[in-house]
Amino acid sequence: MSTAPASPAAPLTARTAIAAGVDLPQLGLGVFQIPPDQVQPIVEQALDVGYRHVDTAAAYNNESGVGAALRASGLPREEVFVTSKLRNGEQGYDAALRAHAETLERLGVDHLDLFLIHWPNPGAGLWQETWRAFERLHSEGSVRAIGVSNFLPEHLRELTEVASTLPAVNQIELHPTHSQSDLVAHHRELGITVESYSPLGQGADLDLPEITRIAEAHCATPAQVVLRWHIQHGFVVIPKTTSRDRLVENLDVDGFRLSAEQMATIDALDRGHRIGNDPATFSISQIR
Numbered sequence: 001m002s003t004a005p006a007s008p009a010a011p012l013t014a015r016t017a018i019a020a021g022v023d024l025p026q027l028g029l030g031v032f033q034i035p036p037d038q039v040q041p042i043v044e045q046a047l048d049v050g051y052r053h054v055d056t057a058a059a060y061n062n063e064s065g066v067g068a069a070l071r072a073s074g075l076p077r078e079e080v081f082v083t084s085k086l087r088n089g090e091q092g093y094d095a096a097l098r099a100h101a102e103t104l105e106r107l108g109v110d111h112l113d114l115f116l117i118h119w120p121n122p123g124a125g126l127w128q129e130t131w132r133a134f135e136r137l138h139s140e141g142s143v144r145a146i147g148v149s150n151f152l153p154e155h156l157r158e159l160t161e162v163a164s165t166l167p168a169v170n171q172i173e174l175h176p177t178h179s180q181s182d183l184v185a186h187h188r189e190l191g192i193t194v195e196s197y198s199p200l201g202q203g204a205d206l207d208l209p210e211i212t213r214i215a216e217a218h219c220a221t222p223a224q225v226v227l228r229w230h231i232q233h234g235f236v237v238i239p240k241t242t243s244r245d246r247l248v249e250n251l252d253v254d255g256f257r258l259s260a261e262q263m264a265t266i267d268a269l270d271r272g273h274r275i276g277n278d279p280a281t282f283s284i285s286q287i288r
């Protein structure tokens with residue numbers, strides 16, 4: 001099995017449309033758990049090796065470092081797709097508008113490409129009025145696309161009752177041992193793009209023998225196989241790494257294709273193994 005990093009000239013993964021006139025590189029960099037004082041050089045390296053899509057959140061407390069990296073890269077703003085997310089404690093119409101303005105300020109940008117409600121936060125019951133604020137931001141052009149994260153079918157149902165604009169994406173925990181096929185099917189019916197978070201199972205799914213066998217067959221790494229599985233399913237995928245070699249490795253997933261049988265083998269690894277919080281109950285404010 002080859003573990004040599006691919007060349008920095010590795011091709012970018014394809015772009016995918018998530019809303020009218022809005023498309024994004026299907027593979028981006030997630031920066032959850034990268035400390036604020038470490039995020040800038042990592043995002044700079046990512047942009048240097050070819051990433052053009054970064055996923056952050058107000059709750060990660062690292063938006064300022066992401067913004068500094070965007071500026072240091074010298075790339076035109078429109079070349080990098082930037083997602084951020086609204087903290088639970090900032091749900092509500094006025095609070096969401098204020099929080100969005102603060103996110104723009106921390107990032108040093110005049111618009112977001114995608115803004116997500118981070119969690120449904122069912123205890124607060126505020127996502128409907130939060131969505132009205134998101135729709136206003138969208139209509140004013142300060143957000144190119146709006147979406148949600150961690151929404152279950154019941155949350156989506158309540159949201160779509162009041163929504164004039166459907167969420168462009170739902171960012172959910174999704175990896176081989178937690179592949180959420182029912183939820184994915186529900187999104188396909190609604191026309192909502194699925195974005196996979198913790199796509200490598202935070203590294204835990206990479207040692208499965210089925211994955212390593214398929215990796216050997218393609219002279220690829222386990223991470224490349226898992227990312228390829230997400231891409232062939234049509235998911236947007238945002239692996240996190242702090243290593244330059246892995247940044248390159250994770251982006252280099254266009255050079256091989258999994259067979260239908262290999263896709264089915266990985267599909268069959270689902271164990272309902274959730275790593276993160278349960279969206280049905282999670283209601284931490286996320287404000288320090």
Ligand SMILES: NC(=O)c1ccc[n+]([C@@H]2O[C@H](COP(=O)([O-])OP(=O)(O)OC[C@H]3O[C@@H](n4cnc5c(N)ncnc54)[C@H](OP(=O)(O)O)[C@@H]3O)[C@@H](O)[C@H]2O)c1
Pocket residue numbers: 029030031032033055056118149150171172196197198199200201202203206221223224238239240241242243246249250276
């Ligand atoms: N919306 C939400 O509620 C939510 C929740 C969680 C995550 N997310 C988003 O999803 C992104 C990714 O999820 P995640 O950070 O939880 O987990 P992940 O991307 O599945 O896994 C990250 C872990 O895998 C390791 N890794 C990365 N590339 C690797 C490779 N090629 N080979 C071996 N190990 C590798 C990383 O280690 P090193 O850093 O040492 O390389 C890190 O420990 C986050 O950064 C965030 O943007 C969103």
